[in-house]
Amino acid sequence: MRSVAVIGIGKTAFGAFADRDLRSLAVEAVENAMRDAAVAPKQVEAFYLGNFAGPSFVGQNHLAPYVGMAAGFEGIPCTRFEDACASSGSAFFHAWQSVAAGIYDVVVAAGVEKMTSQSTPRVAEILAGAGDMAGEGRAGATFPALFAMIARRHMHQFGTTREQLASVAVKNHANGAKNPLAHMRKVISLEQALAGKPIAEPLTVYDCSLISDGAAAVVIVPLDRAARYTSRFAKVLAVTQTSDHVALDRKADITFFPAVKAAGEKAYKLAGIGPQQIDVAELHDCFTIAEIIASEDLGFTPKGQGGPFAASGATAITGQIPINTSGGLKAKGHPVGATGVGQICDIVIQLRGDAGERQVAKHKIGLAQNLGGSGATCVVTILEAA
Amino acid sequence: MRSVAVIGIGKTAFGAFADRDLRSLAVEAVENAMRDAAVAPKQVEAFYLGNFAGPSFVGQNHLAPYVGMAAGFEGIPCTRFEDACASSGSAFFHAWQSVAAGIYDVVVAAGVEKMTSQSTPRVAEILAGAGDMAGEGRAGATFPALFAMIARRHMHQFGTTREQLASVAVKNHANGAKNPLAHMRKVISLEQALAGKPIAEPLTVYDCSLISDGAAAVVIVPLDRAARYTSRFAKVLAVTQTSDHVALDRKADITFFPAVKAAGEKAYKLAGIGPQQIDVAELHDCFTIAEIIASEDLGFTPKGQGGPFAASGATAITGQIPINTSGGLKAKGHPVGATGVGQICDIVIQLRGDAGERQVAKHKIGLAQNLGGSGATCVVTILEAA
Numbered sequence: 001m002r003s004v005a006v007i008g009i010g011k012t013a014f015g016a017f018a019d020r021d022l023r024s025l026a027v028e029a030v031e032n033a034m035r036d037a038a039v040a041p042k043q044v045e046a047f048y049l050g051n052f053a054g055p056s057f058v059g060q061n062h063l064a065p066y067v068g069m070a071a072g073f074e075g076i077p078c079t080r081f082e083d084a085c086a087s088s089g090s091a092f093f094h095a096w097q098s099v100a101a102g103i104y105d106v107v108v109a110a111g112v113e114k115m116t117s118q119s120t121p122r123v124a125e126i127l128a129g130a131g132d133m134a135g136e137g138r139a140g141a142t143f144p145a146l147f148a149m150i151a152r153r154h155m156h157q158f159g160t161t162r163e164q165l166a167s168v169a170v171k172n173h174a175n176g177a178k179n180p181l182a183h184m185r186k187v188i189s190l191e192q193a194l195a196g197k198p199i200a201e202p203l204t205v206y207d208c209s210l211i212s213d214g215a216a217a218v219v220i221v222p223l224d225r226a227a228r229y230t231s232r233f234a235k236v237l238a239v240t241q242t243s244d245h246v247a248l249d250r251k252a253d254i255t256f257f258p259a260v261k262a263a264g265e266k267a268y269k270l271a272g273i274g275p276q277q278i279d280v281a282e283l284h285d286c287f288t289i290a291e292i293i294a295s296e297d298l299g300f301t302p303k304g305q306g307g308p309f310a311a312s313g314a315t316a317i318t319g320q321i322p323i324n325t326s327g328g329l330k331a332k333g334h335p336v337g338a339t340g341v342g343q344i345c346d347i348v349i350q351l352r353g354d355a356g357e358r359q360v361a362k363h364k365i366g367l368a369q370n371l372g373g374s375g376a377t378c379v380v381t382i383l384e385a386a
Numbered sequence: 387m388r389s390v391a392v393i394g395i396g397k398t399a400f401g402a403f404a405d406r407d408l409r410s411l412a413v414e415a416v417e418n419a420m421r422d423a424a425v426a427p428k429q430v431e432a433f434y435l436g437n438f439a440g441p442s443f444v445g446q447n448h449l450a451p452y453v454g455m456a457a458g459f460e461g462i463p464c465t466r467f468e469d470a471c472a473s474s475g476s477a478f479f480h481a482w483q484s485v486a487a488g489i490y491d492v493v494v495a496a497g498v499e500k501m502t503s504q505s506t507p508r509v510a511e512i513l514a515g516a517g518d519m520a521g522e523g524r525a526g527a528t529f530p531a532l533f534a535m536i537a538r539r540h541m542h543q544f545g546t547t548r549e550q551l552a553s554v555a556v557k558n559h560a561n562g563a564k565n566p567l568a569h570m571r572k573v574i575s576l577e578q579a580l581a582g583k584p585i586a587e588p589l590t591v592y593d594c595s596l597i598s599d600g601a602a603a604v605v606i607v608p609l610d611r612a613a614r615y616t617s618r619f620a621k622v623l624a625v626t627q628t629s630d631h632v633a634l635d636r637k638a639d640i641t642f643f644p645a646v647k648a649a650g651e652k653a654y655k656l657a658g659i660g661p662q663q664i665d666v667a668e669l670h671d672c673f674t675i676a677e678i679i680a681s682e683d684l685g686f687t688p689k690g691q692g693g694p695f696a697a698s699g700a701t702a703i704t705g706q707i708p709i710n711t712s713g714g715l716k717a718k719g720h721p722v723g724a725t726g727v728g729q730i731c732d733i734v735i736q737l738r739g740d741a742g743e744r745q746v747a748k749h750k751i752g753l754a755q756n757l758g759g760s761g762a763t764c765v766v767t768i769l770e771a772a
Contacts, residue, residue, distance in 0.1 A: 001489075021520070055442050059523070061515035062470040065629040065762040069636070075648055077627040078763070079476050080468040084448035090465050094480065101487030103387075129447035134407070137445070241463040243451040250455070262461055376451040377464070 001100040005226035005233040006218050006383065008037025009345040014183040014214035014333030022058050022114035026067040029215035029338075030110050034071075037219035037229050041072030044219075045104040048095040050081045050088025050111035051337035056126045057117045067112070082337075084130035085286060086241075087111060089340030089370030089379030092218065093241040096381075099220050100236075110217035111342065113335035123211055127336070130373040132247035143286070144208055146248055146374045148200035151289040154255045155202065157304065160292065162202050164307030166193035168288035169206040169330055171316055176327020178357040183212045183333030207288040212333030216342035226386070234348045237365070237382040238270035246376040255304075257375035260297040264369070267380040268299075271365075275299035278321060278382070279362045280350045282343035284371035285328040291315075294369055295323060298380070322360045325350060340370035344381055351385040387486040391612035391619040392604050392769065394423025395731040400569040400600035400719030408437075408444050408500035412453040415601035415724075416496050420457075423605035423615050427458030430605075431490040434481040436467050436474025436497035437723035442512045443503045453498065468723075470516035471672060472627075473497060475726030475756030475765030478604065479627040482767075485606050486622075496603035497728065499721035509597055513722070516759040518633035529672070530594055532634055532760045534586035537675040540641045541588065543690065546678065548588050550693030552579035554674035555592040555716055557702055562713020564743040569598045569719030593674040598719030602728035612772070620734045623751070623768040624656035632762040641690075643761035646683040650755070653766040654685075657751075661685035664768070665748045666736045667707060668729035670757035671714040677701075680755055681709065684766070703744055711736060711744045726756035730767055737771040 010032025012025050026049070034041065047068040055061040068078035081091040088111025095109035115123065124142040131137060131146060141149075154160045170190050176182035188206060196204030226233040244259040245251060251258070268274055275298055283298070285291035292306035300321050301309035309315065315323035326332045326346040329339060347366035349355050363385060370379040396418025398411050412435070420427065433454040441447040454464035467477040474497025481495035501509065510528040517523060517532060527535075540546045556576050562568035574592060582590030612619040630645040631637060637644070654660055661684055669684070671677035678692035686707050687695035695701065701709040712718045712732040715725060733752035735741050749771060756765045 053441060053447060055439060055512075055515050056447075058519075059511075059515055060519045061439060061442075061468065061512075062517070062632055062759050062762060064469060065758075066518070066632045068629060069631045069762075073629070075628050075630065075645065077476075077479065078469075078629040079480065079627070082447065082466040082468055083450060083464075090463075093463065094465065097489055098483065098487075101484075101489050103483055103487050125445075126441075126447075129441050129445055131448070132452070133444075133446045241465070242461050243454060243459070243464040244461065245455045246448055246452045259461065372451070373448050376448060376455075 002102060003223035004096055004099045004220050004236040005223045006220050006236060006348055007226050007229045007233045008033040008039060008219035009348045010036055010217045011181055011342060011345050012215045013181045014212045014335055016116045017213045020213060022054055022060060022112055023067055023070055025114060025213060025215040026110060026112035027070050029217040030071040030108055033108065033217035033219050039106060039219050043106050044073055044076060044108050046076050046098060046107045047073055047078040048081060048091040048109040050091035050340060052082060052084055052087045052113060053126050057119050058114050083377040084372035085336050086340055086370045086372030086377040086379050087337045090241055092341055092344060093239045093379050095220060096236055096239045099222060106221050108217055108219055109341055111338040111340055112215035113337040114213045115211045115335060116213055135247050144200040144203055147287040147289055148203045150254050151202055154289060157255055160307035162194060164311045165207055165288040166190055167311040168291050169193045172285060172324050172328040172330040175325050175358055176331025179327045179332055182327040182331055183210050184331045203287060209286045209329035209334035212335040214333060214335035214338045216338045216345050218341055218344055231386060232352050233386045234351050235384040237384050238267040239381045240266040241379045244376050246373055248374045256293060256297050259375050259378040260294055263378040263380040264298040267382050271382045277365055278367045279365050280322050280325060280360045281367040282326060282346050283323050283369045285324055285330050286334060298369060317358055317360055325355060325358045325360060340379060343368035343370060347383050351383060388488060389609035390482055390485045390606050390622040391609045392606050392622060392734055393612050393615045393619045394419040394425060394605035395734045396422055396603045397567055397728060397731050398601045399567045400598045400721055402502045403599045406599060408440055408446060408498055409453055409456055411500060411599060411601040412496060412498035413456050415603040416457040416494055419603035419605050425492060425605050429492050430459055430462060430494050432462050432484060432493045433459055433464040434467060434477040434495040436477035436726060438468060438470055438473045438499060439512050443505050444500050469763040470758035471722050472726055472756045472758030472763040472765050473723040476627055478727055478730060479625045479765050481606060482622055482625045485608060492607050494603055494605055495727055497724040497726055498601035499723040500599045501597045501721060502599055521633050530586040530589055533673040533675055534589045536640050537588055540675060543641050546693035548580060550697045551593055551674040552576055553697040554677050555579045558671060558710050558714040558716040561711050561744055562717025565713045565718055568713040568717050569596050570717045589673060595672045595715035595720035598721040600719060600721035600724045602724045602731050604727055604730055617772060618738050619772045620737050621770040623770050624653040625767045626652040627765045630762050632759055634760045642679060642683050645761050645764040646680055649764040649766040650684040653768050657768045663751055664707060664753045665751050666711060666746045667709050667753040668712060668732050669709050669755045671710055671716050672720060684755060703746055708746045711741060711746060726765060729754035729756060733769050737769060
């Protein structure tokens with residue numbers, strides 16, 4: 001397997017864009033990434049597109065050639081990847097494999113979701129399709145309810161508090177306020193977070209990620225060719241994709257995600273490093289409790305200590321391991337299918353030293369973790385600055 | 387790239403099964419394929435699942451781990467591929483790439499669709515999502531209408547007749563009647579086909595494929611390991627995936643599909659053979675005109691001659707190039723996401739000499755062609771008997 005590099009990144013702003021359609025968002029991100037990489041559409045050999053629920057939100061399926069042809073690709077394999085909220089993480093994993101294995105030399109991986117649409121009133125039901133509809137869905141257990149149960153159990157078992165959950169929201173809102181592409185650029189106080197409208201006890205509206213439109217894309221090539229395109233590439237040290245049961249009731253212990261632990265352990269092994277070498281991370285904070293658990297599953301703090309760890313400031317931009325400097329899904333926004341590749345773009349921005357007000361001091365190695373459903377899919381990516 | 391072999395195939399019956407859900411169909415096919423290959427779930431290193439519209443038909447998304455865990459896989463990458471009606475063709479293409487490139491040694495590629503559901507009354511709209519919803523869909527041009535336009539143009543330009551279209555239906559119904567797993571096992575006469583209820587002029591109900599439930603799966607390994615598992619493997623000579631515009635009005639000439647021509651030419655080149663070496667083929671007859679055009683695009687007959695070629699008997703089981711001996715999408719059924727891998731299973735059945743009443747005399751090399759939308763995706767696979 002060859003080493004691979006990310007040579008171009010492209011993102012749209014994340015937000016609620018009444019005047020934009022799915023394709024225009026995706027094409028904007030892909031074109032931005034190709035421009036950043038100085039790659040023309042004709043050089044691209046395959047297109048990997050992550051999207052969770054385009055058919056449900058906007059009625060359009062067959063999205064990969066639909067987007068790909070509009071981005072200027074001609075005749076190349078254009079494929080849509082769906083693994084719930086890890087759809088574009090999975091697209092990136094397969095794109096990376098194809099370049100690492102020598103199948104292609106220049107590929108684009110992207111993700112897109114257009115969640116504000118005529119179907120937005122059905123958003124909880126559409127998102128519930130990432131879980132077990134015959135069981136959880138039929139019982140009315142939408143995702144906030146599932147993660148509320150996870151939070152309750154974590155609180156019961158480890159003494160995690162509502163204040164600790166809220167501290168994740170406060171940090172991510174503070175970071176998002178510094179990100180010009182974030183959906184919600186609003187600083188909040190701990191008191192505000194705690195007083196948020198209840199969604200599913202103990203989660204308030206400030207514990208939940210946003211319903212966003214947006215797209216993200218990257219261009220990847222073999223590492224030994226990266227310097228021909230740019231000096232600002234990032235080396236891909238590892239990408240791993242793992243799976244687990246879709247239904248939460250099939251898990252013996254809901255205070256951690258076996259798929260995240262496995263993806264992290266494999267990624268660290270592939271990269272030849274441990275969690276202590278990670279300088280900056282984007283974790284999948286679909287809910288505040290998810291960031292806390294991911295910080296444990298990925299070894300940034302011991303099991304059960306994610307709550308105090310978050311509240312201590314260790315995960316702030318100036319902390320020991322800055323987490324979600326982009327604002328995370330909480331404040332940057334969570335256009336489901338775009339999130340995985342979006343996280344990778346945000347890590348590359350940090351590795352390049354381009355993060356402006358939210359730039360971390362040490363930025364040699366970064367990690368992105370993309371979760372599907374309540375832990376049935378996980379993709380972990382580790383990147384190193386050129 | 388290593389040579390690859392299909393060592394196991396598994397299919398469910400195709401039909402309208404009120405008492406079966408999507409997962410049980412997919413698991414049945416995957417288990418059949420693993421049993422056929424004498425492979426245990428724990429040996430499988432990655433799972434590639436094609437599905438077009440599970441979320442729309444049955445409300446369940448995140449289908450790859452949903453099916454994969456139920457089939458006994460543990461922790462491995464489970465990914466859903468969506469490329470309209472070529473969804474499982476695309477899953478097979480990526481699965482084949484992964485084994486050919488040395489990433490994995492044992493993988494399962496499958497496809498599934500559960501089309502009879504509470505959402506079946508919306509089937510034309512759901513299928514239209516494989517086309518351009520903002521243009522064709524808004525104008526009310528569902529797939530029968532699009533292929534009717536294609537048929538009209540082919541008739542105008544080459545003199546193709548309604549009788550020639552109907553001859554494809556008559557042949558595929560005759561073949562399907564001999565296939566115990568076919569959805570519709572009913573011989574029809576040319577008169578019946580011509581007198582069928584009009585759907586979109588010039589297409590009658592007998593020119594259109596079926597709304598079916600079903601699943602299909604294959605197990606693939608490197609060729610040099612195939613004999614360890616079975617003597618009944620099939621060698622994969624080539625798999626190619628190509629793309630084109632989703633909207634029909636972006637095509638300069640609608641009497642052929644550039645993506646099919648390109649996928650065929652690349653596949654012949656990879657396999658080192660020409661169309662005259664193909665002994666048996668499964669072509670994507672979503673409509674009778676599609677089989678006629680595919681027989682031209684893949685070089686079985688010159689451009690414009692597909693109509694007389696079909697009517698001549700050349701594509702019958704006893705003809706020069708037997709096409710759709712399974713009954714095709716027309717009679718075997720078209721559970722959209724299952725069709726691509728289902729065609730590959732049907733070719734392997736012929737190559738093994740297991741096709742019973744519909745067995746072709748010469749069965750060394752077979753070809754499967756899987757089309758997405760009105761030609762925006764095409765996957766061509768060429769297989770050779772062990």
